[in-house]
Amino acid sequence: MTDIIVFFIGASLLLYVLLGGSDYGAGIIELLPAGTFREKQKHVINEAMGPVWEANHMWLILIVVILFVAFPTIFTTLMIALHLPMLALLVGIVVRGTAFTFRHYDAIQEPRSQRAYTLLFGVSSLWTSFWLGIIVASLNRGTINLEAATFWDAYIAPWWGVYPLSVGLFVASIFAFLAGVYLISETDDAALQRRFTRHAAVFNALVIVSGGLVFAASFIERESLPSRFFRTPSTIAAMALATLLFVVLWRVIPKRNALLTRVVAGGQVALILLGWWLLYAPDAVHTVQGPLNFYQEAAPHATMLQLVIALLVGSLFIFPSLFFLLRVFKSKQHPSGD
Amino acid sequence: MDNLIAARATMGFSLGFHIIFAAIGMVMPLLMSAAHYLFLKKKDPAYLELTKMWLKGVAIFFAVGAVSGTVLSFELGLLWPGFMKHAGPIIGMPFSWEGTAFFLEAVAIGLFLYGWKRMKPWVHWCTGLTVGISGFVSGIFVVAANGWMNAPAGFDWIDGAAHNVDPVKAMFNRAWLHETIHMQLAALQAVGFAVAGIHAFLYLRGRAQALNLKAIKIALVFGASAAIAQPFAGHFAGQRVAELQPAKLAALEGHFKTGPRAPLYIGGIPDEDTQTMRWGIPLPGMLSFIAFNDVDAVVAGLDQVPREDWPHVAIVHVSFQIMVAIGMVMALSGVLFFVFLKRRIFPHWYLCLLVLFIPLGMIAIEAGWIVTEVGRQPWIIHGIMRTKDAVTPVPGMVYHFYLFLVLYLLLWCVTGWLFHRQIQAVQKKFEDVP
Ligand code: HDD
């Protein structure tokens, strides 16, 4: 029972990073100076993200709901110890969601307000993905301490440090990289395609650099990460494969095969996530008092059963409709709607 | 402001903000589908115009509803970890089904908004209807979760922990039925009247009158029917509350002393210190009748409840009065709508009235939730757990409160401004249409 639910958490996380992540990345890309491309780029991003926007963000809500239904102690521990980063994340989510929608649906489209929306969208995308990284990094550092006596130890120390900071950067780079790759085949304009390709390349480099930074930081902080890493061959394999795929990716991109490019880039990110997961599973969170494990913290059996039923029945509805959504919008032969 | 008050205030206004968008998000898609249906059936382009107009509203309000809902799902843990630790698994069932319904809604809205030229007309219509239905269903699920807080069921509370959890029993608790019926009607009537009011305004300004009249009719067929049913649903809710939460009932009526032939007060401000009602007009026996269908029945007053278990009597009573007054006025104007619909003529004063009524339904929704939620205090789970035992240990919640206050006020302003521009654009478009 727990296995199925943990699988759903993992799958939702992956889909959130892949789908929601490219939305974040699009915002980050829009922050970069674009000169004459600005309008065209905005149009492409609106067209590409608009239809799937709401659906992409449901994965995060799904994770939250599964956590509080099935693993209430894990949920409340995180919400107490990481109160501040969660708050920062929420502010970002609110600003992003509204800026993106308002930009599209403002009845009077004038340059001044449009620029303001775009700026807000970009800044909040960067901000939110950064905090998302900080939260993820704090899960397994072992610095969460619910019995701490001081404000600093209880609510700041769990997420403060070079390591979470560099994971924040790493996540933002991954998102921007995904968006770059994703957007290449969303436009027919050759110049814009070249631009997105260049972005993808730059952020690809950044992913590698900030990934290195994550390692370096964890050495500096004497986290458990490095020693754990070298003791987990499956993680090493996943990371090696992910790195190898970079080479494949840059051979695939010039071929202009949208699907293949996306599969390779997505596969890379999936491998990174998988590596991280294998490193710690089945522990979800590490606290000063010890790890919180999915199996030990699970809700009563009756609850888990109901949740599994809801998730499976939900999947019966959601996956076909999601597939339908993608098919309707990603088939190229139609002119743009709305 | 202490931590508990700050957390309660934050929760209160986040929910108060969300509920408006949620109500719109539940009902606008239904109105839109109705207009779209009429277009597909009658091929009258006016209905298509309406569908597209309402669709913009759906998109904007849906997005704000979605982000404010995301905030809520985090806030349950950020503000009330003591509650969620126990309640999460018990009320998980409605929340997980709600998640499913939301998901479907989010996919369907993408299809509907962007799929005009990409699907067969009736398939496209179905996606719009799916948005409406799944929004409506998800509303039912969340409110059922709230019902559990008022009438906890489906577990045994032993030594401060829940045992023998039964999520199905918890979901179908004793309060879920009256709360969901009442809430869904409330959403229908509040949004129906607000939409009708906006179109009445455009009509009175002389813009595209034929179109606006059509809009008023669609919106009020939903709104007025709900408004007429609402007092009955409210009466049903009152009876359930009398049975389940006597302290809440006593507070909402400002009823201090237990006794037979209990009076119902119109207006008035209850004074907790002297335990009397000031300035209210009593209708003897009416409260007994409303609560138990018998003018001579004994109704428990607040004197039966330990003082520390009283909710804030004045807030609950005044909110209740506001809700009921609005309910009566709206039910009446609902009846008038059907009369005028039958006569095929809407008098000028009635349209002016509709404009005045734009905010009424929303005010009643807010007032109703204040009755329910403040009336439940000091309990977060009625009779089981106190709100003060559930609040987060994180200090300095005041800052959290101010941060969100500013954020939400800004969001209000921007949404209002955007909506204003939308109406401006509509007006401009119809400048010369008769
Ligand atoms: C348009 C909105 C609206 C209108 C016109 C009314 N209500 Fe209401 N009322 C609500 C909107 C609402 C609500 C916001 O939807 C509440 C809050 C929680 C709930 O289930 O419904 C509510 C709660 C609520 C409760 C508390 C239920 C509980 O705590 O479990 C009672 C007793 C009533 N209502 C009674 C009435 C009566 C007698 C009305 C007479 C016309 C009435 N309401 C009109």
Ligand code: HEM
């Ligand atoms: C959307 C409509 C709702 C509104 C406007 C609303 C309003 C409020 C208000 C004003 C408070 C503060 C009460 C006080 O502390 O005096 C509150 C508290 C709370 N509400 Fe609601 N509520 C709504 C629906 C819900 C639902 C559906 C749930 C849960 C399933 C819920 C859960 C809570 C919780 C956990 C608290 C904090 C604990 C407490 O104060 O008892 N609310 N709400």
Ligand code: HEM
């Ligand atoms: C504690 C209380 C609540 C929580 C945690 C909550 C959570 C959420 C979440 C996460 C979303 C976003 C879903 C999406 O992206 O589509 C949402 C939207 C929505 N909520 Fe709430 N909600 C609460 C109270 C309510 C209440 C009381 C109602 C209705 C009676 C309601 C009705 C809706 C609807 C219809 C939507 C769809 C979005 C829209 O149409 O605007 N919610 N809510």
